[in-house]
Amino acid sequence: MAYDNILVEKRGKVGLITLNRPNALNALNSVLIGEVNEALAGFEADDKIGSVVLTGSEKAFAAGADIKEMSSLTYMDAYKGDFITSWDNVSRFRKPIIAAVAGYALGGGCELAMMCDFILAGENARFGQPEITLGVMPGAGGTQRLTRFVGKSKAMEMCLTGRMMDAQEAERSGLVSRVLPVDELVDEALKVAEKIADFSLPITMMTKESVNRAYETTLAEGVRFERRLFHAMFASEDQKEGMAAFVEKRAPQFRNK
Numbered sequence: 001m002a003y004d005n006i007l008v009e010k011r012g013k014v015g016l017i018t019l020n021r022p023n024a025l026n027a028l029n030s031v032l033i034g035e036v037n038e039a040l041a042g043f044e045a046d047d048k049i050g051s052v053v054l055t056g057s058e059k060a061f062a063a064g065a066d067i068k069e070m071s072s073l074t075y076m077d078a079y080k081g082d083f084i085t086s087w088d089n090v091s092r093f094r095k096p097i098i099a100a101v102a103g104y105a106l107g108g109g110c111e112l113a114m115m116c117d118f119i120l121a122g123e124n125a126r127f128g129q130p131e132i133t134l135g136v137m138p139g140a141g142g143t144q145r146l147t148r149f150v151g152k153s154k155a156m157e158m159c160l161t162g163r164m165m166d167a168q169e170a171e172r173s174g175l176v177s178r179v180l181p182v183d184e185l186v187d188e189a190l191k192v193a194e195k196i197a198d199f200s201l202p203i204t205m206m207t208k209e210s211v212n213r214a215y216e217t218t219l220a221e222g223v224r225f226e227r228r229l230f231h232a233m234f235a236s237e238d239q240k241e242g243m244a245a246f247v248e249k250r251a252p253q254f255r256n257k
């Protein structure tokens with residue numbers, strides 16, 4: 001399937017989506033978001049895909065929502081069209097998804113990366129929520145997700161001043177899991193995604209669901225939720241296979257069952 005604003009490839013069991021609006025630093029317009037959602041729906045439905053990498057260019061993961069498209073929006077357009085809600089699809093994608101971020105990840109770009117399960121950053125990555133400089137505030141989850149990642153003080157500073165964070169600060173603050181040389185970023189993200197895709201898909205999906213639950217509930221409820229899923233895993237063929245393979249000193253052959 002060919003798209004106008006993204007490139008979509010399959011690399012073995014890994015789906016790769018590359019944002020591709022080079023003349024606009026991958027600014028996120030409604031067409032691009034629709035294409036990302038369509039590609040994700042395809043990967044969700046594809047039994048052969050076990051994980052996904054979402055990336056941009058070396059200069060920009062995405063420099064935010066498309067300001068030119070958004071500038072003339074009225075309140076009624078935004079309200080009646082439920083502006084931004086369809087962007088959240090990434091956070092509802094059920095298979096593991098990694099953001100590989102080089103260059104700018106600003107505004108909606110930073111928010112899109114934070115909707116993924118974790119972020120690998122290139123050394124030149126710069127994260128920020130500069131919406132305040134445009135007379136608005138983050139609208140795709142930035143005030144909520146950034147605060148959970150980096151804590152109130154830093155999130156508040158970034159949202160109120162529009163200051164950008166470099167890759168090292170982002171790693172220190174817990175926003176990104178690792179920083180890599182830019183020319184190794186996508187290959188490493190694909191390797192990590194491949195490793196995840198080699199595990200049992202229902203088990204990686206439940207693991208993701210359980211970690212995400214930590215953001216939405218109390219510790220006691222979260223631990224109960226984890227326990228229910230953990231018990232359920234003993235009904236899977238892949239639990240039997242994984243543990244038998246360990247005992248028999250061989251590699252497991254997971255069948256996603």
Ligand SMILES: CC(C)=CC(=O)SCCNC(=O)CCNC(=O)[C@H](O)C(C)(C)COP(=O)(O)OP(=O)(O)OC[C@H]1O[C@@H](n2cnc3c(N)ncnc32)[C@H](O)[C@@H]1OP(=O)(O)O
Pocket residue numbers: 023024025027028063064065066067068084104106107108109111130131134137138139140
């Ligand atoms: C999710 C919600 C609700 C909100 C948002 O995301 S609001 C947007 C937040 N993002 C920003 O405010 C960043 C805007 N961009 C910049 O500040 C700069 O482009 C930069 C610092 C990221 C890079 O500066 P640089 O001088 O290297 O490059 P430019 O000449 O400024 O940009 C190249 C080219 O891209 C167009 N561009 C960049 N960002 C956007 C954007 N967010 N929306 C639309 N277009 C964007 C820029 O206009 C230029 O194209 P033209 O030369 O054709 O104007």
